[in-house]
Amino acid sequence: METLKVGKLTLTWLNGGVTHLDGGAMFGVVPKPLWSKKYPFNEKNQIELRTDPILIQNGDKNILIEAGIGNNRMSEKLKRNFGVLEESSIEQSLQQLGLTTKDIDLVLMTHMHFDHVCGLTKWVDDKLVPTFENATIFVSQTEWDEMREPNIRSQNTYWKENRESIQENVQTFKTDHEVIEGIKMIHTGGHSDGHAIVTIESEGEKVIHMADLLPTHAHQNALWVMAYDDYPMQSITSKKHYMDIGLNDQVWFTFYHDAIYRAIKWNSNGEVIDQIDRKK
Numbered sequence: 001m002e003t004l005k006v007g008k009l010t011l012t013w014l015n016g017g018v019t020h021l022d023g024g025a026m027f028g029v030v031p032k033p034l035w036s037k038k039y040p041f042n043e044k045n046q047i048e049l050r051t052d053p054i055l056i057q058n059g060d061k062n063i064l065i066e067a068g069i070g071n072n073r074m075s076e077k078l079k080r081n082f083g084v085l086e087e088s089s090i091e092q093s094l095q096q097l098g099l100t101t102k103d104i105d106l107v108l109m110t111h112m113h114f115d116h117v118c119g120l121t122k123w124v125d126d127k128l129v130p131t132f133e134n135a136t137i138f139v140s141q142t143e144w145d146e147m148r149e150p151n152i153r154s155q156n157t158y159w160k161e162n163r164e165s166i167q168e169n170v171q172t173f174k175t176d177h178e179v180i181e182g183i184k185m186i187h188t189g190g191h192s193d194g195h196a197i198v199t200i201e202s203e204g205e206k207v208i209h210m211a212d213l214l215p216t217h218a219h220q221n222a223l224w225v226m227a228y229d230d231y232p233m234q235s236i237t238s239k240k241h242y243m244d245i246g247l248n249d250q251v252w253f254t255f256y257h258d259a260i261y262r263a264i265k266w267n268s269n270g271e272v273i274d275q276i277d278r279k280k
Helices: 023-027 077-080 090-096 114-120 141-148 232-251
Strands: 003-006 007-012 017-024 046-048 054-057 062-065 107-109 121-124 127-130 138-140 171-174 178-182 183-187 194-201 206-207 253-256 262-264 272-277
Touching: 003 206, 003 253, 007 183, 007 262, 017 023, 017 114, 023 141, 107 178, 114 121, 138 141, 138 183, 141 171
Parallel strands: 062 107, 107 138, 138 171, 206 253
Antiparallel strands: 003 007, 007 054, 017 046, 054 062, 121 127, 178 183, 183 194, 194 206, 253 262, 262 272
């Protein structure tokens, strides 16, 4: 498992599974001759997208960003449609670190789309129960509202079975919320109306987890946004704002979906100055 030290914090990527989605949808209006130079695709025009949660440890709390795609949470048809070739093995990843699901204190959900949230629940005796039984789940109020009452477009990704057994564990915020000292969630909108990012700071070192505003390193350009985005102009505005901050301060950008890199640090010219590769 790959790790990143940020001051007193340790970030570790767990194995949350993998999907393969259409490259055209993932890069929106960007022509294939451009995006295909930056990210590989298969014979179905799909790109590999990890769904790997990030564990943050400070010696006191165990915090997850996102939850993976879980196990046995999708029909065989959905697995085919979304190119799921591997499901979650988060419990095994935690075991390697001497932890169990009971040791997770907080789960930070940037949004509640199925590929981020299915791992929040698991089957026990034919019933879905919380995977992280002792964890408080943080999500923006806007996102949670839509999760409970999706519209005609979003009902395909906000599934009631992904909220029913966790609703007592959910805590919401409106604009931003510092979950513990140095770790903050910020509502950005864009990819979804309630989408949020996570900023991390410890001993002068910084990380910005842009979630699906920056799903892969190939989406670095502020104008390269997904066809899946509900509010693309808001994605562009929020993305440019935080990318400008991150490039100017040379912070780490971390990824949940990228199949090639776990984290990248760019300079003010957008050039890679440091990186953490995903071990395959």
